[in-house]
Amino acid sequence: MTLAIDLPETSAEDGPAPLSDLVARDAREFGVYARTGGWAFALMVARSVRPGGQRADETPKVSAKEFAELADCSAERVMRYYKAWDRAADDGLVPHFEELAPGQEAELPDADVWLTYYVSRNSATSERGAAISEAAEAEGIRPTKALEVAENPTALRAAILADPSTARAARTALLDRIKEDPELQSALARDVVRTDDLKKAVASESRSADRIGYVRQIAESGQVKTPAGQTIDAPVELRREAERHLSLIDELDEGEDAGEWASEAYDTMKHLVVETVEADPELRVQERRTKFYSSLQRATKVFEELTFDDAQEFYEDDMVQQLEELQQAIGSCIASLRGARRPAAPAEQA
Incomplete structure (x- = not known):
């Protein structure tokens, strides 16, 4: 038996449509x-x-x-x-x-x-546009991109507000620019002191930097200042401890807060310096002597700044009373110091 299959007839209408000249x-x-x-x-x-x-x-x-x-x-x-x-x-x-x-x-x-x-913008032909184009070329980007950003500060602001990486790039650019722009430097400084949060942040960062500087001074110079202000050679153990803390701080990521690390390093160094002074009898005596002279010099300077040329205009009995009490205190100090003098040698007494 033969199986017959009827195939559908094809026509020109079922073929691909002719290509339109307009499309081509x-x-x-x-x-x-x-x-x-x-x-x-x-x-x-x-x-x-x-x-x-x-x-x-x-x-x-x-x-x-x-x-x-x-x-x-x-x-x-x-x-x-x-x-x-x-x-x-x-x-x-x-x-x-x-x-x-x-x-x-x-x-x-x-x-x-x-x-x-x-150049897609007329601004590129201006002095401002030329400066932007020159800076863009120095950064290795197309001037048209930089000009587009410069002409749309609102878009730039939106990107800075929304994107941390854009904000970091803007911060870096501002820091580079203020080196050669005194007006911008002054404006930013005014903004900082007028903004409480920024002012606190600057004070905190400055304190951390000072503390890190104190530790770094010990590690790099091998010398340290005592609480009384003496400069002494740092013991080997103290210097090694300073180097250890510095290495930990230096390993922090760029955006990581170093405040706590700085405080810990600073407090540790201060404590070790005090221990160093107390462990050395001669150094301990010199520390007390230095502290005494420092206090005496400050008190002397304050007293020397007092003037009495027109005392009759501001005189009060309480002033005399306080000065008399001060005189008694000074007398007691002098007596104590004289009593603390070592007795003269027998040959000198003869």
């Missing part, structure tokens, strides 16, 4: 733009807009203003493409304007070269 044209134009970027549009300007100084009766080309009106855009936009082509022509990448006629094709550079020549 769009695809070709898209491909040109994908390969060349803005060069395709710059070519249209270069071959249609007459160079400066050329009269209208010398060429079928039109002015940038006329071309902009036909294109329904601004003359400034047309001129940005014109100038980009002009710069590229000077570098030998594209033909000069005089070599091009309306409708003429030309070999175009790759798209990734376009932004090297095209």
Whole structure:
């Protein structure tokens, strides 16, 4: 038995639809733009807009203003493409304007070269824009990106508020800038002292830095100041302990708070210094002597600052009473010191 299978009839209607010329044209134009970027549009300007100084009766080309009106855009936009082509022509990448006629094709550079020549904003031609462009090139980025950010400070603010990494980049940039900008330096300083939270944070960081500096001084110089202000050579054990604390602090991540580590290191060093002084009888005596002289000098300075030229204007009996009490206290101190003097040797007494 033969099995018969009826196959469906095919017709021209079931085949692929013919390619639209309009679609093909769009695809070709898209491909040109994908390969060349803005060069395709710059070519249209270069071959249609007459160079400066050329009269209208010398060429079928039109002015940038006329071309902009036909294109329904601004003359400034047309001129940005014109100038980009002009710069590229000077570098030998594209033909000069005089070599091009309306409708003429030309070999175009790759798209990734376009932004090297095209400046999308008029601000780039100003002094401010030139400075931004120069800084962008120094940082290894395209000037157009930096100019775009500079023209939209609200967007910059939003990014700083929302993104910690952007905030860190902004902080680093400000710190770099204030080195050469005294006005910004003063403005930031005023902002800090007027903001309680910042003022407290600065005081805390300053205290931590001072404490770390104290520990680092011991580790690097091998000397330390006693509570009374003497500078002595740090014992080996004390110096090693300072180095140990410093190594722990230096290993902290950049954003990690060193405050607690600094306090612990500082308190440890202070305690060890006191122990060092107390363990050495001669050093202990010298420490007390230094402390006494320091207190005496401060008291003397304060007393010397008192003036009595116009005492009759502010005199009160209580002042005399306090001075008399002070005189008695000084007398007692003198008596104690005299009594503490060592007795003279027998030969001297004879």
